[in-house]
Amino acid sequence: MADLNTEPNIADVDGFYAELLNAHEGCSPDETHALNARLVLLLANHVGDREILRQALAAARNA
Numbered sequence: 211m212a213d214l215n216t217e218p219n220i221a222d223v224d225g226f227y228a229e230l231l232n233a234h235e236g237c238s239p240d241e242t243h244a245l246n247a248r249l250v251l252l253l254a255n256h257v258g259d260r261e262i263l264r265q266a267l268a269a270a271r272n273a
Contacts, residue, residue, distance in 0.1 A: 214265035 222227050234242050254263055 212259060212262055214262050214269060217270060 234245060237245060257263060257266075
Protein backbone atom coordinates (compact mmCIF):
# COMPACT_ATOMS: atom_id res chain seq x y z
CA MET A 211 0.00 0.00 0.00
CA ALA A 212 1.34 3.44 -0.93
CA ASP A 213 1.50 6.41 1.38
CA LEU A 214 0.67 10.02 0.66
CA ASN A 215 3.75 11.96 -0.43
CA THR A 216 3.87 15.17 1.60
CA GLU A 217 7.45 16.05 0.61
CA PRO A 218 8.01 18.84 -1.94
CA ASN A 219 7.36 17.23 -5.32
CA ILE A 220 6.52 20.08 -7.73
CA ALA A 221 9.12 21.49 -10.10
CA ASP A 222 9.18 25.29 -9.74
CA VAL A 223 6.79 25.37 -6.80
CA ASP A 224 6.81 29.19 -6.76
CA GLY A 225 5.84 29.26 -10.43
CA PHE A 226 2.98 26.85 -9.79
CA TYR A 227 1.79 28.93 -6.83
CA ALA A 228 1.75 32.02 -9.06
CA GLU A 229 -0.28 30.11 -11.68
CA LEU A 230 -2.72 29.00 -8.98
CA LEU A 231 -3.18 32.57 -7.78
CA ASN A 232 -3.58 33.79 -11.37
CA ALA A 233 -6.31 31.20 -11.97
CA HIS A 234 -8.31 32.91 -9.20
CA GLU A 235 -7.71 36.44 -10.48
CA GLY A 236 -10.99 38.28 -10.87
CA CYS A 237 -13.07 35.49 -9.31
CA SER A 238 -15.74 36.18 -6.75
CA PRO A 239 -15.53 34.17 -3.52
CA ASP A 240 -18.16 31.75 -4.87
CA GLU A 241 -16.25 31.35 -8.14
CA THR A 242 -13.03 30.74 -6.20
CA HIS A 243 -14.69 28.01 -4.14
CA ALA A 244 -16.09 26.40 -7.29
CA LEU A 245 -12.69 26.55 -9.03
CA ASN A 246 -11.04 24.93 -6.00
CA ALA A 247 -13.68 22.20 -5.90
CA ARG A 248 -13.23 21.43 -9.60
CA LEU A 249 -9.44 21.36 -9.19
CA VAL A 250 -9.68 18.99 -6.21
CA LEU A 251 -11.98 16.63 -8.12
CA LEU A 252 -9.77 16.67 -11.22
CA LEU A 253 -6.65 15.92 -9.19
CA ALA A 254 -8.43 13.28 -7.09
CA ASN A 255 -9.52 11.57 -10.30
CA HIS A 256 -5.93 11.68 -11.55
CA VAL A 257 -4.61 10.13 -8.31
CA GLY A 258 -7.36 7.53 -8.33
CA ASP A 259 -6.11 5.59 -5.29
CA ARG A 260 -8.81 5.80 -2.60
CA GLU A 261 -6.38 5.10 0.25
CA ILE A 262 -4.09 7.94 -0.86
CA LEU A 263 -7.14 10.19 -1.16
CA ARG A 264 -8.23 9.24 2.39
CA GLN A 265 -4.75 10.10 3.66
CA ALA A 266 -4.87 13.44 1.80
CA LEU A 267 -8.28 14.27 3.28
CA ALA A 268 -7.04 13.49 6.78
CA ALA A 269 -3.83 15.48 6.28
CA ALA A 270 -5.71 18.49 4.93
CA ARG A 271 -8.24 18.36 7.74
CA ASN A 272 -5.52 18.18 10.40
CA ALA A 273 -3.23 20.83 8.88
